[in-house]
Amino acid sequence: MSEHASGTRGEALRFSEERFRLLVESIKDYAIFMLDPEGRVVTWNEGAERIKGYRAEEIIGKPFTVFYPPEAVESGFPQYELEMAAKTGRFEDEGWRVRKDGSRFWANIVITALRDEAGELVGFAKVTRDLTERREAEQQRVRLSAEAAARAEADRRSRELEGLNARLQEQAVELEYQNEEARALTEELERTNRELQAALHQAEDARDAARSAERFTTEILASIADPFVVFDRDWRIRYVNPRAAQRFRDVLQRQPDEVIGQVVWDLYPELADSPIREALLEAFESRAPLTREVYAPERGVWLELHFYPLPDGGLAGSWRDITERKRAEEALQFLDGASAILSSSLDYERTLASLAHLVVPRLADWCAIDIAPDAGKPRRIAVAHVDPAKVQLARRLEERFPPDPNATSGVPEVLRTGRSELFADIPDETLVAGAKDEEQLRIMRELGLRSAMIVPLRTGRQVFGAMTLVAAESGRRYTEADLRLAEEVARRAAIAVENARLHRDSLAARDAAERAAADAEAAARAAAEANTAKTDFLRVMSHELRTPLNAIGGYAELLELGIHGPITDAQREALGRIRRSQRHLLSLINDVLNFAKLEAGHLEITSVPVRLREVLSGLEAMIAPQLRAGGVTYAYVPAAEDLVVLADRDKLEQILLNLLSNAVKFTPAGGHIEVAASRQGDKAAIRVTDTGVGIPADKLEAVFEPFVQVRPAPSGGPGGTGLGLSISRDLAHAMGGDLTAESVVDKGSTFTITLPLARE
Ligand code: ADP
DSSP, rough: OOOHHHHHHHHHHHHHHHHHHHHHHHSSSSEEEEEEEEEOOOOHHHHHHHHHOOOHHHHHHHHHGSSSHHHHHTTHHHHHHHHHHHHHHHEEOOOOOOTTTOOOOEEEEEEEEOTTTOEEEEEEEEEEEEEEHHHHHHHHHHHHHHHHHHHHHHHHHHHHHHHHHHHHHHOOOOOHHHHHHHHHHHHHHHHHHHHHHHHHHHHHHHHHHHHHHHHHHHHHHHOOOOOOEEEEETSSEEOHHHHOOOOOOOOOOOOHHHHHHHHTTHHHHGGGSHHHHHHHHHHHHHHHHHEEEEEETTTTTEEEEEEEEESSSSSEEEEOOHHHHHHHHHHHHHHHHHHHHHTOOOOHHHHHHHHHHHHTTTOOOOOEEEEEEGGGGOOOEEESSSSSHHHHHHHHHHHHHOOOOOOOHHHHHHHOOOOOOOOOOOOHHHHHHHHHHHHHHHHHHHHTOOOEEEOOOOOOTTEEEEEEEOOOOOOOOOOOOHHHHHEEEEEHHHHHHHHHHHHHHHHHHHHHHHHHHHHHHHHHHOOOOOHHHHHHHHHHHHHHHHHHHHHHHHHHHHHTTTSSOOHHHHHHHHHHHHHHHHHHHHHHHHHHHHHHHHHHTOOOOEEEEEEEHHHHHHHHHHHHHHHHTTEEEEEEEEEEOOOEEEEEHHHHHHHHHHHHHHHHHHTTTEEEEEEEEETTTEEEEEEEEEOOSSGGGGGGEEETTTOOOOOTTOOOOOOOOSSSHHHHHHHHHHHTTEEEEEEEEEEEEEEEEEEEBBBO
């Protein structure tokens, strides 16, 4: 009964709760939601979504403090509200709240504490109303009424003012008129004043400019390092700068005041047939600035001229001595030409001979080249003379009176020290003092020695020769500048000689390299031919040997079978030996034949999918007699899976039998041999392991070389050829696999064959 009753009441309550929920949810003007005792949102209605902007699924479970501005949260206000509501049952407030988008609204909030029947706090109901509009309307109203009052007051004032204004206006118009006139007058005065001032300034500036221009021009002209002269349109000299005045004093012995006003052609008659005159006239007529380099033969100098036509019809000009620069340029040109000529020959002595002809007559009247390679006795290899008739004379002087090797001056000294010598002036007394006899003096006088220089020829530090330059007929005197030029020529000649030598050496080296390469090629060809010959020989030989061997075996068998009559036991025994030896010999020959075929590429391999188990499981039967004879045990460990390899079955069997017979041969009685297969990535691996004598580590690769044997088999059985492993590895390679070995001496060896797996 009570159950039923409570059920009905429960339903009624649920019904009313449901209605309440629907009602609340549909209210749009109020945010109505519930909080749990900790202030987390539990329910949410449409009004709440509209006012606060959160959807139910976004906000349920979140703390209600998100609705408050940060400053309110900071001061603990939301918590305070809940505490108050809990204490008093209800709390009401008006204030700023925050929407989801961060904007604020003015809200009225009522929080009601919810308690269960036992009086326990189960949460809060919160009703929020957005009062922003109302508040704004209210504030607007307050503002409007204040404005209306203010406007009424203003209207009153303005009416008062209007009256006053009208009266003032009349007076103002009159005043304005007077004022206007005064202002116009002032402006006029000011403008005139400004114009006057500007004119004054301009005049001052112009005067200053003129003064400073004049000063600058005179200063600049005076400070120019080159002579500077101004002529008027009648070629009278109007101005000379200090440097020009100096030149006139030096050249014409005239003071500047004697020069000013003079016509230049009168003052300087030599100009009449000088290229300087041409340049002057050209600039004068063309009225354009002109720059020209001219050679003034009357003074033996090069000049650089600059002429500037002047606006008044006159001409200004300056000039500069550029003789040094011209000489240097000529020297450079000469040197470049020299380099070209010197490098044109790759012959050492020809190069040096051309050097002698190069410097005559440009640098010397006669020139001699001596060389002393490797510090030997100097040898004169070239003489050139302006006067060909005197070449012989110069040579005779050298032959008849060779220089004293111990002299402290001259070619031997230059060769020794590597330092140049300059004899600027050779007076006749020096010739007399230096001559050994009348004849030498006569020859030297005839050659007309006046001035000389000797410069070393060197590569790197090594002095290999000397160049002697002599001035005679031309009457020139060598200077330091001439010496430097001669040294530069010598340096370039040495470079050319060095290049020639390097070229010759590199040619020789290339020839040698080519010869060596040809030799190596011939040797390689011979070796290859020899190898083919050997292989062919082996192949033919072993093939030919097999026929008689087979005959030996066949006839021994016939005898054994008693075809030719009965045989004794001793004879049978002997026939058995013949047969064994024959088989052994046959197997050796087969090895050689196989090897030779492999070498010559005659062996045919046809790889097909082969089931590994089928090959491996049959092995034991094939070698059973040998295992028994050797006293060793055998085991086969098949792979976990059924491996199919790509291989030539016969060849694979050949490899395996070879490895197994080696294992038996090199494993003492009581040992064990095992064959195991496994998968290794995309390959199959077959391991043949024995517990035999092993192979020393340093022989592990060598055993795969043909004809290599490490030591005799301990079983004392018949020896092999040393070809088995070599053939086996070749076969494995030919099938796309490999054969490798690992071993520990006295412990045993493992030979591993890898083969490619056949694809399914
Ligand atoms: P052969 O056996 O005809 O001498 P092989 O090429 O087969 O020629 O072998 C070369 C040498 O490698 C052998 O003479 C032997 O010294 C060594 N060898 C080969 N297999 C083994 C093995 N299982 N254990 C020890 N040594 C071996």
